[in-house]
Amino acid sequence: MEDVLFDFLSKYVSLTEEEKNAILSLDIFHSVKKGTILLKEGQKSKDSYFVLKGCIRTYYILEGEEKTTAFYTEMEAVTPHCVISKTPSEYYISCMEDTILTISDSDMEVEMNGKFPKFETLCRMFSEELLVKQQIDFDKFKTSSPEQRYLDLIQKRPDLIQRVPQRQLASFLGIAPQSLSRLRARILEKGKA
Amino acid sequence: MEDVLFDFLSKYVSLTEEEKNAILSLDIFHSVKKGTILLKEGQKSKDSYFVLKGCIRTYYILEGEEKTTAFYTEMEAVTPHCVISKTPSEYYISCMEDTILTISDSDMEVEMNGKFPKFETLCRMFSEELLVKQQIDFDKFKTSSPEQRYLDLIQKRPDLIQRVPQRQLASFLGIAPQSLSRLRARILEKGKA
DNA sequence: CACATTTCTTAACTTAAGTGAAGGGCCCGA
DNA sequence: TCGGGCCCTTCACTTAAGTTAAGAAATGTG
Numbered sequence: 001m002e003d004v005l006f007d008f009l010s011k012y013v014s015l016t017e018e019e020k021n022a023i024l025s026l027d028i029f030h031s032v033k034k035g036t037i038l039l040k041e042g043q044k045s046k047d048s049y050f051v052l053k054g055c056i057r058t059y060y061i062l063e064g065e066e067k068t069t070a071f072y073t074e075m076e077a078v079t080p081h082c083v084i085s086k087t088p089s090e091y092y093i094s095c096m097e098d099t100i101l102t103i104s105d106s107d108m109e110v111e112m113n114g115k116f117p118k119f120e121t122l123c124r125m126f127s128e129e130l131l132v133k134q135q136i137d138f139d140k141f142k143t144s145s146p147e148q149r150y151l152d153l154i155q156k157r158p159d160l161i162q163r164v165p166q167r168q169l170a171s172f173l174g175i176a177p178q179s180l181s182r183l184r185a186r187i188l189e190k191g192k193a
Numbered sequence: 194m195e196d197v198l199f200d201f202l203s204k205y206v207s208l209t210e211e212e213k214n215a216i217l218s219l220d221i222f223h224s225v226k227k228g229t230i231l232l233k234e235g236q237k238s239k240d241s242y243f244v245l246k247g248c249i250r251t252y253y254i255l256e257g258e259e260k261t262t263a264f265y266t267e268m269e270a271v272t273p274h275c276v277i278s279k280t281p282s283e284y285y286i287s288c289m290e291d292t293i294l295t296i297s298d299s300d301m302e303v304e305m306n307g308k309f310p311k312f313e314t315l316c317r318m319f320s321e322e323l324l325v326k327q328q329i330d331f332d333k334f335k336t337s338s339p340e341q342r343y344l345d346l347i348q349k350r351p352d353l354i355q356r357v358p359q360r361q362l363a364s365f366l367g368i369a370p371q372s373l374s375r376l377r378a379r380i381l382e383k384g385k386a
Numbered sequence: 387c388a389c390a391t392t393t394c395t396t397a398a399c400t401t402a403a404g405t406g407a408a409g410g411g412c413c414c415g416a
Numbered sequence: 417t418c419g420g421g422c423c424c425t426t427c428a429c430t431t432a433a434g435t436t437a438a439g440a441a442a443t444g445t446g
Contacts, residue, residue, distance in 0.1 A: 069332040084325045124317035131324045132274045139262040142367040174335040
C-alpha cells in the first residue's frame with residue numbers, strides 16, 4: 001500500500017528514502033469499514049484523507065434529506081472545508097465500502113512542510129492541480145443538462161455507476177432520484193429506437 | 194496599488210522588505226482596458242492573474258454561444274487550466290471593465306518558490322483556500338434551484354448583478370438568459386404579493 | 387445624431403425536472 | 417420464514433426551464 005502512495009507522489013516530486021521514512025513514521029495508513037463516518041456535521045477536525053482503495057463520499061443533510069455532493073475513489077484526496085476554515089463542518093464524510101486511506105492532520109502537515117520544503121512543493125502542486133480540475137468539472141456542470149451530465153459520468157467514471165446507490169448519484173448530478181430513474185429510461189428508449 | 198496587494202498577502206504570510214522588493218522587481222502590475230482579451234481558446238499561456246481593481250470573466254464558446262462560467266473581481270485570482278495542464282486553453286478570459294491586475298507567469302513562480310520558501314507557503318495556502326471555497330460553491334450550486342442560486346448571488350455578490358450583463362449572469366447561474374428574466378419577474382411578483 | 391447591433395423582456399409553446407403516491411424487489415433482522 | 421424498511425421504478429400531475437420569436441430598450445459606432 002505504501003508503494004501505491006509513493007508511486008502517486010512521484011508524479012509530483014521525487015522523494016529520498018529519508019523523506020519517505022518521515023512520511024511512513026507518521027503512521028497515516030488506516031483501514032476503515034464500510035459505513036464508518038469519518039466526519040460529522042458540526043464537528044471540528046484537522047484531518048485530510050487520501051483514498052488508496054475503496055470509496056468515500058461527502059454529503060449534507062438538508063431538510064432531513066441526504067445530499068451527496070462528491071465521491072472520492074482510488075488516488076483521490078479530500079481536505080474538508082472545516083480543516084481550512086477552522087469552523088465546524090457543514091457536511092458528513094462516510095465510507096461507501098471497506099476502504100484503505102491515509103489520514104493526516106494539519107499539524108502534521110505544518111510540521112512536514114517546515115522540515116521538508118519538497119513536501120510543501122508537493123502540497124502546492126497537488127492543490128493547484130485539484131483546483132483547476134475542479135474548476136473544469138464545475139464549468140462542465142454549469143453548461144450541461146442533467147442528461148448530459150449523466151452521459152458524461154458514464155464516460156468519465158463508469159465505476160461510480162456500479163458501486164454507488166442510484167439516489168446518491170442523483171444528488172451528485174444535482175437532481176431528484178426519480179428524475180434520474182426517468183432520465184435513464186429515456187436514454188435506454190433512445191438507444192433502442 | 195502595491196499596498197493593496199501586500200495587505201492581501203499579509204493575511205497568509207508576513208513578508209520582509211527584501212521579499213516585497215523581489216515581488217516588485219518582477220514588474221507584474223498591469224492596467225488593461227475594458228474588452229481586452231487576456232486568453233483565447235486554443236492558446237497556450239503560462240500567465241496567472243490577480244485582480245486588484247476591476248473585473249474579468251472566463252467563458253467558453255460552445256455551439257457558437259458564449260458560456261460564462263466565472264467572474265473574478267477585487268482580490269480574486271485565476272490560474273487558467275492551461276497553465277497547469279500545459280495544454281491549449283479551452284476558454285477565453287476577458288476584461289469586463291478597465292482593470293488593474295497582476296500578471297505572473299509560471300516560470301516566475303517557480304523561480305520565486307525556489308528563492309523564497311515563504312512564497313511557496315503563500316501559494317500553497319492560497320490554493321488550498323480557493324479549493325475549499327470552490328468546493329463549497331459547487332456543493333451549493335448542486336443543491337440549489339436556479340431561483341435559489343440567484344437569490345444567493347444577490348446576498349453574496351450583489352455588486353456582480355450591477356456590473357455584469359444579464360445574459361452573462363444567466364450562464365454563470367447555469368440557465369438561459371430568458372429564464373433569468375422570467376425568474377426575476379417571478380421574484381418581483383412574489384415580493385409585491 | 388442616427389443607425390446598427392446587442393441586450394433585455396415578454397409571450398406561447400415544448401420539454402424536462404420536481405413532487406407525491408404506489409408497487410415491486412431486495413436485504414436484514416426478529 | 418415472515419415482516420419491515422429501504423431503494424428503485426413508474427405514473428400522474430405541477431412547476432419551471434428550454435426554445436423560438438418578436439418587440440422595446442440600451443449600447444456602441446461612424
